[in-house]
Amino acid sequence: MTIPTPIPMLNLIEIHKFYDRLEVLKGVSMEVKKGELVTFVGPSGCGKTTLLRIIGGFTNLDSGEVILDGQRIDHLPPNLRDTRICFQNYALFPHMTVADNIGYGLKIKKWKKNKIQERVEELLKLVQLEGLGSRMIDKLSGGQQQRVALARALSLEPKVLLLDEPLSNLDANLRLTMRGEIRKLQERLKITTIFVTHDQFEAMSISDRIVVMKEGVIQQVGSPIEIYERPSNEFIASFVGxxxxxxxxxxxxxxxxxxxxxxxxxxxxxxxxxxxxxxxxxxxxxxxxxxxxxxxxxxxxxxxxxxxxxxxxxxxxxxxxxxxxxxxxxxxxxxxxxxxxxxxxxxxxxxxxxxxxxxxxxxxxxx
Ligand SMILES: Nc1ncnc2c1ncn2[C@@H]1O[C@H](COP(=O)(O)OP(=O)(O)OP(=O)(O)O)[C@@H](O)[C@H]1O
Ligand SMILES: [Mg+2]
Structure with a gap:
């Protein structure tokens, strides 16, 4: 008897992306299991954000496939994909309050007002911004805005959560706390998550698996221990630690x-x-x-x-x-x-x- 292997929550097949003549993703293939937290690391410009945007539907791919829970989604607009993204540059709505930003997706999904309010309060607490719900976005510090963006991405429970350096603007202590909170929440809700970070220690401490990228090519995929102890080439060895x-x-x-x-x-x-x-x-x-x-x-x-x-x-x-x-x-x-x-x-x-x-x-x- 053969045991059926579960289909991955996310399957990236041979993704290629060009900007003019520059090929920024050179055939990226990767499977992410349900409930897994996978972190992408790699030097600036290696294609991490581009890949996340392609999964979320904000950038078109030139060839390849994105399969979410068994269904091909790369032709769908972002709002028809069950993915949520926390953008590297936050991309918040400046003319709205903190609470309206966080509850935006819920409103679109036609949640009831009091349910939205409840959920927003919960999220404000999670990202340590209690009491700031009625503040306008432009009256927040960079780190506070980053936390609003994170809360907004977490507001619905998508099949895949895409987090592009969600903690980069926070001070060391808050970063550590938030890192732990994200991991706890992700494990509790079993949300399949792709996390991008520049911080290799963050990658080591938060991930089920790490993907090391260089110039649009995946170099190695492995557990933090595998990547650290058995890097498969010199670049990876010197990139992590x-x-x-x-x-x-x-x-x-x-x-x-x-x-x-x-x-x-x-x-x-x-x-x-x-x-x-x-x-x-x-x-x-x-x-x-x-x-x-x-x-x-x-x-x-x-x-x-x-x-x-x-x-x-x-x-x-x-x-x-x-x-x-x-x-x-x-x-x-x-x-x-x-x-x-x-x-x-x-x-x-x-x-x-x-x-x-x-x-x-x-x-x-x-x-
Ligand atoms: N809209 C665009 N038009 C043209 N080139 C782009 C565009 N967006 C990204 N690029 C280029 O594609 C490459 C990959 O960029 P990307 O933003 O995916 O890198 P990254 O790995 O996220 O880098 P970082 O760690 O600095 O955020 C870079 O060479 C970048 O200059
Ligand atoms: Mg980026």
Whole structure:
């Protein structure tokens, strides 16, 4: 017996979009499951907003399909699609009050006045704007306007919610709270959500899956852990968090013992091969700053210990950030809880590099 696979809530098939001769989406395909929160990240201009606008019906695609809950919708105007968008530039109605902006969609859907009022109050509370319902939009700060736009997008419960950097204008604390609120609400209502952000930590903390885009092409789709721990190329590795790259040539592979070594500019590095690699192959080791241990005395009984010299040490409270030079190679290290042992420039230190290292092979290395 075959178990039927549920149809995805949103299916993007080979979407292409040109602006004049510039191809800004180059065949984007992706499935989003019901109730999933998927975040798109990527450098400015890579096509995130364009893709969201195409899903919402505010921009036409040149070829490809948008399928919502099994039905093709790319020929429909925005008001006939069961999607809601929170625009990057808010796109609020300036001549209306906060409450009228938030309740606009409900009015169009012919909700009763008292129901609209109730819902608007609920949403005002959610975005922490209680008491501001009768204020005109142009009398609000940028961050407040952004929250109105978010509340407006949340007013109806669409099949797909599209949020284009909905928190970018908020201060750090509010951003953190709102992020948590969006996730809670999204999980409670099981609204399929596409979220766009520039903030990789936001993406990591809020998403079921992350999509990394570059120049109109999806580079990788995966859980936050997959994207962070096993980026599939150099661009992704350096886009999510800081990373130390160490070039090497595979020297030995012992499949039985699940061990391998690579010769690198700092010496021989042992590692657990996470994939098939061959002796003589050029690789790039991907080493995150927080996985390297730094110490004054030489650790015993461990592999991958290298001596280096501190170049810069920055105490930032919860951790210390160092650059350490080993044989002309620069390493960035994050040391948690540095209170007891904060190393100064020119100090000799030992670095311990883990053996569980993600590595990139030739085709994944930026040439
Ligand atoms: N209306 C338009 N006319 C012409 N070119 C456009 C238009 N809208 C966007 N572009 C171009 O399409 C590309 C993708 O833009 P888009 O707004 O989708 O990027 P983005 O990933 O959302 O960037 P950001 O992170 O800065 O918001 C850019 O090169 C942009 O200049
Ligand atoms: Mg954008």
């Amino acid at each position: 800081f990373v130390n790259f160490l070039e090497g040539v595979v020297e030995r592979v012992d499949i039985g013992l699940n061990k391998a070594t690579a010769s690198t500019p700092i010496g021989v590095v042992q590692f657990v091969p996470e994939r098939n690699i061959n002796v003589g192959e050029k690789v790039k080791l991907v080493i995150r700053p927080e996985t390297i241990q730094i110490s004054q005395s030489e650790p015993t009984g461990m592999n991958n210990i290298f001596q280096g010299e501190v170049e810069i040490g920055m105490y930032v409270g919860s951790l210390a950030k160092y650059t350490v030079m080993i044989n002309g190679e620069k390493f960035i290290i994050d040391q948690p809880n540095p209170r007891e042992t904060f190393f100064k420039p020119k100090e000799k230190v030992y670095l311990s590099i883990p053996e569980n290292i993600h590595l990139l092979i030739k085709t994944e290395i930026h040439q």
